[in-house]
Amino acid sequence: MVNMTLSIPEELHKKMKQMSDIRWSEIARRAIEQRVNDLETLNKLASKSKITDKDIEEISKKIKRAAAIKFDEDCNRH
Secondary structure: OOOOOOOOOHHHHHHHHOOOOOOHHHHHHHHHHHHHHHHHHHHHHHHHOOOOHHHHHHHHHHHHHHHHHHHHHHHHHO
16 A cells, blocks of 8 residues: 655644544545545546536536535544
């Protein structure tokens, strides 16, 4: 597995340290993996479709919202 460095605001880091039982790297990995999967799906749909760029932007917004909700759920669960 490859390591990645992630910059976060100092205040967020302080809050994360207070929740030391949470595996933050796992949460970040899952969020990134989900986003990549969503974008791959979007790209497959776009390449086979006659939808417009505007349609693609709307779908992307919906995916981002869903990913954010999923990320929040994962954070609250761990």
